[in-house]
Amino acid sequence: MRVLKCADTGVLVEVADLAQVIALGAALQADPLPGVADVVPAARTVLLRLEPGADPAAVAEAVTGLRPTAEVGQGTGETVTVPVHYDGEDLADIAELTGLSPREVVRAHTAATWTVAFCGFAPGFGYMVGDDPRLHVPRRGEARTRVPKGSVALAGEFTGVYPRSSPGGWQLLGRTDAVTWDLDRNPPGLLRPGVRVRFEEVA
Amino acid sequence: MNPVTAEDSARESDPPMPENALPGPDSSTAPALEILATGPMTTVQDAGRFGHAALGVGRSGAADTDSYALANRILANPAGAAALEATLGGLRVRARGAVTVTVTGAETPVRVDGRGAAVNEVLHLPDGAELTLGAPARGLRSYLAVRGGVAVPPVLGSRSTDVLAGLGPALPEAGDVLPVGPAPTAFPDLDHVPARRVGGDRVELRVELGPREDWFTERALSALLSGDYEVTSRSDRVGARLAGPALERSREGELPSEGMVAGSLQVPPGGEPVLFLADHPVTGGYPVVAVVRSADLPKAAQARPGTRIRFVL
Numbered sequence: 067m068r069v070l071k072c073a074d075t076g077v078l079v080e081v082a083d084l085a086q087v088i089a090l091g092a093a094l095q096a097d098p099l100p101g102v103a104d105v106v107p108a109a110r111t112v113l114l115r116l117e118p119g120a121d122p123a124a125v126a127e128a129v130t131g132l133r134p135t136a137e138v139g140q141g142t143g144e145t146v147t148v149p150v151h152y153d154g155e156d157l158a159d160i161a162e163l164t165g166l167s168p169r170e171v172v173r174a175h176t177a178a179t180w181t182v183a184f185c186g187f188a189p190g191f192g193y194m195v196g197d198d199p200r201l202h203v204p205r206r207g208e209a210r211t212r213v214p215k216g217s218v219a220l221a222g223e224f225t226g227v228y229p230r231s232s233p234g235g236w237q238l239l240g241r242t243d244a245v246t247w248d249l250d251r252n253p254p255g256l257l258r259p260g261v262r263v264r265f266e267e268v269a
Numbered sequence: 270m271n272p273v274t275a276e277d278s279a280r281e282s283d284p285p286m287p288e289n290a291l292p293g294p295d296s297s298t299a300p301a302l303e304i305l306a307t308g309p310m311t312t313v314q315d316a317g318r319f320g321h322a323a324l325g326v327g328r329s330g331a332a333d334t335d336s337y338a339l340a341n342r343i344l345a346n347p348a349g350a351a352a353l354e355a356t357l358g359g360l361r362v363r364a365r366g367a368v369t370v371t372v373t374g375a376e377t378p379v380r381v382d383g384r385g386a387a388v389n390e391v392l393h394l395p396d397g398a399e400l401t402l403g404a405p406a407r408g409l410r411s412y413l414a415v416r417g418g419v420a421v422p423p424v425l426g427s428r429s430t431d432v433l434a435g436l437g438p439a440l441p442e443a444g445d446v447l448p449v450g451p452a453p454t455a456f457p458d459l460d461h462v463p464a465r466r467v468g469g470d471r472v473e474l475r476v477e478l479g480p481r482e483d484w485f486t487e488r489a490l491s492a493l494l495s496g497d498y499e500v501t502s503r504s505d506r507v508g509a510r511l512a513g514p515a516l517e518r519s520r521e522g523e524l525p526s527e528g529m530v531a532g533s534l535q536v537p538p539g540g541e542p543v544l545f546l547a548d549h550p551v552t553g554g555y556p557v558v559a560v561v562r563s564a565d566l567p568k569a570a571q572a573r574p575g576t577r578i579r580f581v582l
Contacts, residue, residue: 070479070480070481071477071479071480071560072477072479072480072530072532072533072557072560073476073477073530073532073559073560073561073562073563074477074562074563075530075531075532075560075562075563076528076530076560078480078527078528091323095323103319103320104319104320104321104322104323104328105322105323106322106323106528106529106551106552107323107528108525108526108527108528108552109525109526109527110525110527111525111527111528112528113527113528113529113530115322115328115528115530118563184323184552185323185324185325185551186325186526186528186550186551186552187325187526187550187551187552188325188434189321189324189325189326189434189436190324190325191325192325193526230435249424249425253324254324254425255324255325258323258324259323
């Protein structure tokens with residue numbers, strides 16, 4: 067664990083891997099540290115945003131003393147199923163990048179168990195990690211200016227669902243009618259950190 | 270940048286009034302502000318949206334937190350009451366019912382029914398009075414606060430519009446009528462409050478290096494701390510895009526996305542930093558070379574295009 071400062075407004079905790087991010091994020095959720103206003107887990111880091119006047123050194127020391135015990139995939143205990151039409155524009159490219167056939171890509175994506183590691187990019191965009199490294203693909207060389215709402219996509223070690231139309235550089239696998247962000251719902255995000263996700267093919 | 274959608278503004282998760290508000294008078298007679306013109310951009314802002322970062326929701330809120338807080342203090346409003354944030358003036362409103370307002374932040378020529386008025390002053394507007402903010406000579410953002418606060422429905426606990434996420438109240442447009450909340454029980458105790466001068470051609474911002482200063486060469490770090498950076502016109506509430514010495518990286522590779530704070534100087538591959546402001550993305554994939562100290566963030570938010578910034582330790 068390496069603790070970095072963001073002036074007097076944040077403490078950035080760098081850990082070895084996503085499993086430790088999830089564990090630390092869960093520990094901080096369960097037992098919030100004094101002086102911390104917001105926790106932002108990401109791929110290899112957990113950012114603690116400080117309350118005004120909080121002492122970054124004290125928060126850094128407190129977080130160093132934590133011994134998170136949660137394990138990968140322990141999650142929230144909640145599993146959601148996301149129905150997907152696997153007709154994405156990049157399915158052929160993904161097949162080529164992975165060395166699989168398009169059907170094998172779909173089978174791998176639906177067979178894997180995914181866990182939301184963290185949210186970012188846009189409200190309700192969950193970065194999900196799976197258990198099948200064959201599906202790791204780079205982002206597209208050039209981002210699209212508009213990716214439609216509900217697009218199911220791959221990039222790096224992650225899969226994600228675009229909660230609304232936005233620019234985006236991920237490889238498009240398909241689309242879902244599942245509503246992943248709804249302000250009428252509490253909480254509004256379907257794909258929250260720790261939630262387990264299964265994708266199911268629909269015709 | 271995506272504007273707030275009608276869908277967003279129609280869906281609210283919170284009651285329209287703060288829990289501690291007194292029951293308001295009948296809505297047909299309740300005071301309100303009618304928007305006549307918005308200038309280049311006006312948004313509704315409050316102290317920001319807290320506690321939802323794990324869902325990918327940013328803090329947003331007034332960009333110049335000092336001037337915003339001053340406006341509420343002048344009016345004896347509760348600290349988080351929502352106000353209008355006008356960019357380079359141009360905001361015109363008409364009082365519906367008698368309202369008490371103040372203007373803070375970038376010093377704009379204020380007129381009430383054509384007569385000159387001052388900033389940082391309690392202004393009583395009778396029903397029908399028109400208040401106009403001219404173009405400020407210095408600074409970027411002015412705050413028009415009203416006693417009782419702008420009472421549009423909150424979204425996820427806040428009345429701030431996050432222009433990056435497309436979350437929060439819709440951008441006010443000419444013809445909109447914004448409800449005003451019930452007046453607080455406290456009364457303003459000063460008519461005029463002296464305030465520090467806002468904005469200027471040159472501004473000095475105190476930074477601390479990191480968290481990713483080790484991604485940059487020594488030469489880049491000294492360039493950051495000795496060069497002049499000019500705020501470009503490609504700047505908004507998300508961030509001030511700066512022109513100046515490009516910051517050279519000391520390593521190859523991509524940084525895994527990580528959480529960002531307001532004040533971050535994020536360096537995209539081109540090498541010219543972006544100074545993140547209130548609506549910055551929750552996470553970002555480019556390294557942050559330094560972060561502006563929180564006390565200097567209001568100054569950063571008032572740096573209009575053309576302002577020269579010097580970063581100091």
